[in-house]
Structure formats: structure tokens, C-alpha cells
Amino acid sequence: MDNGASSYRRFLNGDERAFDSIMEELFYATVFFVNGYVRDLHTAEDITMDCFSDLIVHKHRYDFKVTLKTYIFMLARSRALDHIRHGKVIRFTELDDAVDICDGALSLEERVLRDERKRTVNAALGRLPQDMRTVVHLIYFEDMSYDEAAKVMRKKRKQIDNLLYRAKKELRVILGEDGERLL
Amino acid sequence: MKELKEYKTEIFRRSRERIKSRKKISKAVLIAGISLCVCLTVSVSIYMRSDMRLDSGFTVEDKYSFNDGADGAASESVFVSVVIEGIDNHDYYDKIDDSIKAEKAYNTISGIFDGISDDEDMEQAESDINVSDALKDVEYSTAVQNDYRLTFTSSDGRKRVYKLSRNRLTDVETDIEVILTAEQLELLYIVLGL
Numbered sequence: 001m002d003n004g005a006s007s008y009r010r011f012l013n014g015d016e017r018a019f020d021s022i023m024e025e026l027f028y029a030t031v032f033f034v035n036g037y038v039r040d041l042h043t044a045e046d047i048t049m050d051c052f053s054d055l056i057v058h059k060h061r062y063d064f065k066v067t068l069k070t071y072i073f074m075l076a077r078s079r080a081l082d083h084i085r086h087g088k089v090i091r092f093t094e095l096d097d098a099v100d101i102c103d104g105a106l107s108l109e110e111r112v113l114r115d116e117r118k119r120t121v122n123a124a125l126g127r128l129p130q131d132m133r134t135v136v137h138l139i140y141f142e143d144m145s146y147d148e149a150a151k152v153m154r155k156k157r158k159q160i161d162n163l164l165y166r167a168k169k170e171l172r173v174i175l176g177e178d179g180e181r182l183l
Numbered sequence: 184m185k186e187l188k189e190y191k192t193e194i195f196r197r198s199r200e201r202i203k204s205r206k207k208i209s210k211a212v213l214i215a216g217i218s219l220c221v222c223l224t225v226s227v228s229i230y231m232r233s234d235m236r237l238d239s240g241f242t243v244e245d246k247y248s249f250n251d252g253a254d255g256a257a258s259e260s261v262f263v264s265v266v267i268e269g270i271d272n273h274d275y276y277d278k279i280d281d282s283i284k285a286e287k288a289y290n291t292i293s294g295i296f297d298g299i300s301d302d303e304d305m306e307q308a309e310s311d312i313n314v315s316d317a318l319k320d321v322e323y324s325t326a327v328q329n330d331y332r333l334t335f336t337s338s339d340g341r342k343r344v345y346k347l348s349r350n351r352l353t354d355v356e357t358d359i360e361v362i363l364t365a366e367q368l369e370l371l372y373i374v375l376g377l
Contacts, residue, residue: 019191020187020191023187023190023191024187027187027190045185045190049190049193049194049197050197052190052194053194053197053198053201056194056195056198056202057198057201057202057205
């Protein structure tokens with residue numbers, strides 16, 4: 001499994017259906033990842049669509065040196081941070097719409113996290129600082145290696161190691177006795 | 184949550200728009216680049232033409248006298264008279280009204296100034312100082328030893344003033360001084376009728 005690189009190669013060679021398999025494999029995971037930053041499902045979808053659109057517009061920017069998943073997550077993180085930096089707009093949502101959004105977030109979690117253990121950890125993640133949340137997400141939810149997570153977060157491997165260690169420590173406190181079992 | 188198919192449609196729509204806007208931008212950049220190149224080429228060619236005009240015999244004065252008239256009358260004026268006044272000896276006054284003689288005298292003086300235009304000639308002129316110093320006892324014993332002001336007047340009223348002091352000839356306008364050799368001094372005396 002090459003996390004979409006071979007599908008992307010086929011897409012570059014003119015096979016448009018290959019894009020579907022990339023979407024199936026990576027789209028919801030990316031939305032879920034971006035949502036961790038922006039905490040707004042619609043914005044997360046928007047940012048993710050822009051990232052996937054990058055794959056079509058800038059066809060030769062991806063050099064196949066990292067997995068396609070890592071590449072897309074790098075794009076997504078950078079776009080999400082840009083959004084947070086530049087788009088500090090507080091949006092008010094009607095209560096009825098909020099229920100829909102909430103349902104959407106839950107259904108997204110169901111789609112991405114089929115494992116009960118992961119869902120419990122994900123619920124506790126919201127109380128961690130941004131960097132720790134991201135590193136736990138990439139390592140435990142996206143099954144990335146430390147090197148891949150380091151590339152996505154533009155940090156050194158050692159920093160990822162330290163962040164994860166501290167994140168686990170925090171999570172143990174948050175999750176209590178159950179945390180020991182889950183982690 | 185929408186279905187993947189809807190997301191895909193939206194992604195492709197956005198991509199098409201972005202590709203279109205990128206093409207527009209690259210076209211605009213290309214047009215701006217081409218027009219910049221054309222502007223540069225035109226300005227460089229204008230600059231080179233004016234340079235070539237200077238190189239092909241025009242003097243700086245000529246360059247700036249294009250506005251004097253379409254026929255360039257100012258640059259074609261000739262000196263028609265020269266007034267010679269004694270500086271020490273105020274009684275001395277002479278005027279050459281013969282335009283040929285006046286022009287000849289002016290050409291002689293111009294020739295003397297042109298002769299020291301480059302460095303080599305300057306060095307030559309420096310070495311001539313010693314010669315002329317050596318000869319000055321001989322020269323001034325026979326020639327008229329006064330200082331003179333030479334005022335050349337052209338057909339259009341333009342004036343050039345020179346000062347001849349012993350063996351030194353000075354262009355009053357530019358303050359350039361030439362030390363004359365014995366031969367030059369003799370020739371100058373002859374053309375001025377001194």
C-alpha cells in the first residue's frame with residue numbers, strides 16, 4: 001500500500017478514475033485532520049477540497065519522495081494554519097444548522113474512526129494543545145511513521161518523539177485509569 | 184456530509200477555475216514582459232543613435248544646438264573680424280576686418296588648442312615649456328613684448344576672447360591655457376599682423 005502514490009501516477013497518465021480511489025482513501029481522513037485545526041467542518045471540507053484541487057492544478061509539484069498521504073497532509077496543515085492566521089472571522093450559526101453541523105462531525109468521526117478505542121482517545125484530544133493533538137492524530141489515527149509526522153508538522157523526529165511522550169502523559173491524566181489501558 | 188462524488192465534482196470545478204485564472208495571469212505577465220522588452224529596445228536604440236551622432240563628428244555644442252534652427256545656421260557661423268587690444272599698453276588697438284584673415288587667425292588658435300587635446304600632446308606641450316623658456320630671451324628681444332586681448336566676432340555676433348600673455352595663450356571662456364612654442368608664437372604674430 002503506497003497511500004495513493006500509484007493511483008496519482010495513474011491519474012497523471014490520464015486515468016481519471018484513479019482520482020476516485022485517491023479520494024476514497026484520503027479525503028475524509030484529511031477533512032478530519034483539518035477539522036482538528038479549524039474546528040469547523042465546512043471550513044475543513046473547503047480546505048481539503050482546495051488541497052485536492054492542488055493535485056490537479058499543480059500536477060508536477062508532488063515528487064513521489066514522500067507518500068501522497070504525507071504530501072496532502074502537509075498541504076492541509078499549511079492551508080489550515082493559513083486559514084487560522086488570516087481568517088479570524090467569528091461565525092455565528094443558527095441552532096438548527098448547528099445540530100446538522102454536529103451530526104456531520106459525528107458522522108465524519110464514524111467514517112474515519114471505526115475503532116471504539118480511537119474514538120475515546122479522540123474525545124480526550126480536544127483538551128490537548130494544538131501540536132500534541134496533531135502529533136497524536138498523525139501517529140495513532142493516521143498510522144504515520146515518526147518521520148512522516150515530522151515532515152507534515154515540519155519538525156525534527158526528536159521533537160515528534162518528545163511531543164508524543166508529553167501528549168501521552170497528558171492523555172493519561174485526562175483519561176484517568178482507563179487511559180492506561182487505552183494508550 | 185456530502186458524498187464523495189459531490190466533493191469530486193466541486194474539486195474539479197475549482198481546479199478548472201484555478202487553471203483558467205493561472206492562464207490569465209501568465210498571459211498578463213507575458214504581455215507585460217513583451218511590452219517592457221519593446222520599451223527597453225526602443226529606449227536603448229534612441230540612446231545608441233544619439234551616441235553614434237556624437238561619435239560621427241558632432242561636438243557637444245552641435246548636439247545642443249539642434250534647436251537653433253532647422254538649417255543649423257548657428258554651427259555654420261564664421262568669424263569675420265578680430266580686435267587686438269594691448270593690455271599693458273592701452274594705446275595699442277588694431278582690428279582685422281578681413282573675414283579671411285580673421286578666420287585664418289581663429290583657425291590657427293583653434294589648431295593650437297586642438298593640438299593639446301590628448302594626454303600625449305599635453306606631455307609634448309609640457310616639454311615644450313623648457314624649449315620655449317630657453318628661447319624666450321631670443322623671442323622677446325625681437326617680437327613685440329606686450330600682452331594682448333584677442334576678441335573674435337562671428338557673422339552672427341558670437342564672440343570668442345583669448346588672452347595672449349608673452350608665450351601663454353588663454354581661452355578666456357574656458358580658462359584653458361596653452362604655452363606656445365617659438366614657432367607657434369611666431370605664426371600667431373604673423374597671422375595677427377603684430
